[in-house]
Amino acid sequence: MSQPAAAPATSLQDIISHAKEYGFVFPSSEIYDGLQAVYDYGQNGVELKNNLKTAWWKAMTQLHDNIVGIDAAIFMHPLTWKASGHVDGFNDPMIDNKDSKKRYRADQLLEGKAEEYTKAGETEKAQNLLNEMGRLLGAEDLEGVRNLIISENIVCPISKTLNWTEVRQFNLMFSTQVGSVAEDSSLIYLRPETAQGIFVNFLNVQKSGRMKVPFGIAQIGKAFRNEIVARQFIFRMREFEQMEMQFFIRPDTSQHWYNSWKETRLKFHKAIGLPAEKLKYHDHEKLAHYASAAVDIEFEFPFGFREIEGIHARGDFDLRNHQELSKKKQQYFDADLDENGKPYGNYIPHVVETSVGADRLFLATFCNAFTKETIPSNEEGKEDKERVYLKLHPALAPIKAAVLPLVKKDGLAEKGEAIANSLKSSFRTVYDDGGAIGKRYTRQDLIGTPFCIAVDYQTMEDDTVTIRHRDSMTQERVSISELKEKIGYAVSMERILEAI
Known part of the structure; x- marks a missing residue:
């Protein structure tokens, strides 16, 4: 067989179309023309996303004896968001074009211009623009931001004009009321992050778990x-899922643990199948006032390198603010001895945070797995074939194995169903006898199934089947009794965990 040839680069539209057609991601409430920036995960998408969450959860709580999990409520006391700074400072700088009536994030317009400079080889110019933007936003000089947009000749993509309004800060939190009677209801917020649920439970977990x-x-x-x-499909949504871990440490160990988690988290992304050349660190030029260090792990999407995870040294900002506003001490008594032989005593722990977007990780995994190849024909006069498949890590694939009888007659179908049923308790297995077996292979390729098990007439004689491997399309003959162990090993989460 001739070697497959590389296909043209994947576009975001390729990803969106494939995700919808094969049951991974649908526009929310599509029969009513959808809702902007809201999506539903389909039957295959929910399996892939759940597998990614399981891999993250096990990597955190199973590989580390000193990390435990919680599930905090979405609704929290409104003062939580006052203490965290979200009420006063969780804003995006928005600007409108008077001609098109379209609204934009001012920082994204400037970042887009910086990308243009970078692509043109003017990296210094790009960096100077980003630095100036950071300075203006840090000083809350919104008029300066508007003037910078105009001076850079950044026009509205629709109207092509510079007819911009002033820049305004827009708070990103959704608010609602809690209470049975409107007059007696109280204003609360849908949480804009999951971290605060961890901080307000710090002492509950520490004391009950003797941590x-x-x-x-x-x-x-x-x-x-x-x-x-x-924009950009599920990369930026109004309803999304986070996977966060807050690591509580002694104040003088912040840099050590920041560096440690920075390395550990990059290993995780490589372990789930994201290639090293598509991952990079991006250190924050502008730090939050409470942070001593911050870095993003970025993945190369079809639309460029973008953040999938952030690692931040947050200091004691969150616990200290909650202590001040709640009047409840958020301190830890450390009986261990310092270098002078004295107990560390009471202190507010510092925090190193790791925060990854489950939806962004899903999109990165999906984009990386989407593979389009041209397979040269071995027969003269016949056209080359295009092959599309999802090259997912076997442990992440929605379906691990598909059992496919060669034909429905002569007992092959019943034999296939029996094999599928014997494997279902070990890993997700489907049975499919509809259509030519070649088309059934293709169906499984398109959703990323790593193994197809073909049941043929030889199976009826010696209880052996053919395993077809998704990526290489090679086949091997094995005994039915070997299937559970052979496939089970390849699709186990252990393969991911042992690589971290």
Whole structure:
């Protein structure tokens, strides 16, 4: 067989179309023309996303004896968001074009211009623009931001004009009321991040679990942000899912643990199949006032390198603010001895945070797995064939194995169903006898199934089957009794965990 040839680069539209057609991601409430920046996960998408969440959860709570998990409520006391700074400072700088009536994020317009400079080889010019933007936003000089947009000749993509309004700060939190009677209801917010649920439970977990610093608390949960300019499919949504871990440490160990988690988290992304050449660190030029260090792990999407995870040294900002506003001490008593032989005593722990977007990780995994190849024909006069498949890590694939009888008659179908049923308790297995077996292979390729098990007439004689491997399309003959162990090993989460 001739070697497959590389196909043209994948576009975001390729990803969106494939995700919808094969049951991974659908526009939400599509029969009513959808809702911007809101999506539903289909039957295959929910399996892939759940597998990614399981891999993250096990990597955190199973590989580390000093990390435990919680599941905090979405609704929280409104003062939580006052203490965290979200009420006063969780804003995006918005600007409108008077001619097109379209609204944009001012920082994204400037970042887009910086990307143009970078592509043109003017990296210094790009960096100077980003630095100036950071300075203006840090000084809350919104008029300066508007003037910078105009001076850079950044026009509205629709109207092609510079007729911009002033820049305004727009708070991203969704608000609602709690209470049975409107007059007696109280204003609360849908949480814009999951981290605060961890911080307000710091002492509950520490005391009930008898946890010793350093220790971490992990959580997976939904968060909500009223993104005005949502784009790039599921990369930026109004309802999304976060996988966060807050690691509580002694104040003088912040840099050590920041560096440690920075390396550990990059290993995780490589372990699930994201290639090293598509991953990079991006250190924050502008730090939050409470942070001593911050870095993003970026993945190369079809639309460029973008953040999938952030690692931040947050200091004691969150616990200290909650202590001040709640009047409840958020301190830890450390009986261990310091270098002078004295107990460390009471202190507010510092925090190193790791925060990865489950939806962004899904999109990165999906984009990386989407493979389009041209397979040269071995027969003269016949056209080359195009092959599309999802090259997912076997442990992440929605379906691990498909059992395919060669034909429905002569007992092959019944034999195939029996094999599928014997494997279902070990890993997700489907049975498919509809259509030519070649088309059934293709169906499984398109959703990323790593193994197809063909049942033929020889199976009826010696209880052997053919395993077809998705990526190489090679086949091997094995005994039915070997299937559970052979495939089970390849699709186990252990293969991911042992690589971290």
